[in-house]
Amino acid sequence: MVDAAVGVGAGGGGEPESSDSLRTFGAVVQALREHAGLSREEFADLVRFSKHTVASVELGRRMPDPALVERAEGVLGNTGALRRAAGHLARQPGLAAWFRQWARLEAVAITLDTYECRVVPGLLQTEAYARAVSLSVPPVPDEAELNERVAARLARHELLSTRRTPPCAFSFIFEQALLERHTGGEEITRELLDHLLAVIDRHWNVTVQIMPLRQPDHPGLDGPLQLLETPENQWFAYSEGQKNGRLIWDRKEISVLSRRYGKLRTQALTPADSKSLLEQMRGAL
Template identity: 85%
Template sequence: MGDGAEPESSDSLRTFGAVVQALREHAGLSREEFGERVRFSKHTVASVELGRRMPDESFVEAAEEALGNTGALRRAAGHVARQPGLAAWFRRWARMEAAAINLYTYECRVVPGLLQTEAYARAVSLSVPPIPNDQELDDRVAARVARQELLSTRRERLCAFSFIIEQALLERRTGGEDITRELLDHLLEVIDRHRNVEIQIMPLLQPVHAGLDGPLQLLETPENQWFAYSEGQKNGRLIADPKEISVLHQRYGKLRSQALTLRDSRVLLEQMRGAL
């Protein structure tokens, strides 16, 4: 709900990683040497080989070139996306998201997956029919928690995040007061720990609102190309048309000006936390 989920690991991820490792070792390259050729750190290479990281398109293409252009990795990458917990329409966006250098998110339905706690993710998943079975629920929750590694400032290629969240999402108290209290603590902790994350709250009272058409996401790739993603009930759409993206940039810019400032947003979060 809100955005797709990506599990911490899966059989397909581990299989893809094993193929990368086998081809790398066949080429006589250490992880560090291979990393230099594909322009990723040896730690990223290790994460991919161990099935802990979703390979993005730039990694796959660079690895193909470095390992002889056999086509094996391109074919294998097509199966990696078939993971539990990851909505079919979200898969390509999730791969792009992993390599993004800028990611803008406006959300009016649920707190974005990258900012959810485990308890909140469970409450969201249990709120909307059809209710998942235990395995499906575990997959979704593990996926959302795993994706939060994207926020890390330890990544080789840091991503800058901007989130605009409707105050109503927090006032709703999805899952109850205890879960909301933990969620507010988590949001404040994210603000404190991640210098690359900005969170703005859209106040309840906002007569002029640029987001009335619904949630939106924008991202910039390492090649400085912009893409957008729009999601609705049981569907999602990846947007590459520059004209459409320009319109969404205008809307996001307006939303930023209409939302509370970073400082005022933090103050509001603290006030809401104190009221629970």
């Protein structure tokens, strides 16, 4: 999941999340600017931010920089309205809007199963790999947005901690082809392989299985899927595609996805063989 966000992979993909408060704030800025008789370009010059940044704020796509808020106050009458409104802005930076509900469930899950066929799962990505993924998928983000996405993805790595009470049991299955692709180049792939091996060695609550390149009977052909169990033993599922994601709570759908994941587990390499494959791939680089 572009987790989410986070690029592609759980959490990782697409536009960072907007919100009603961001859109409302942007509409207020635009209304005050127009009331002052300023074009967007004139206003951008006065607050010393780019026209593109001002447009993103007015459309509710970007969290306004505190400096922009302060300068806008001076330009638009110094009423204090924008300062007060900025205090009520809410967003989960770096996460795609459709990933938000799933991210909240992840934070309390006691079981999390993930199958990926697009990118290495977000919870297992390195910073360099996350950047390479985000820069591979158009439209290419600007530096601020890229940093926001990567920071959000790396922050989610805390979910792997065994200090959580109760700790979460993680199962990851992903395609060997994702590593053979060498996203970002050999150096980034080398670092990613080292990281995956370190996660396996350090986290007793994490199981990693690799789906080999040749698997004629493959239950994951419909795409990536995730399943999780809450502390109340309720199960949810999540499915993600191009510019969208879907939280699933229907028991029949979850049953189908659970059977598919169970079959994926039997057809992927065992955890021990998966680790050996990762070591072989690392040695070959």
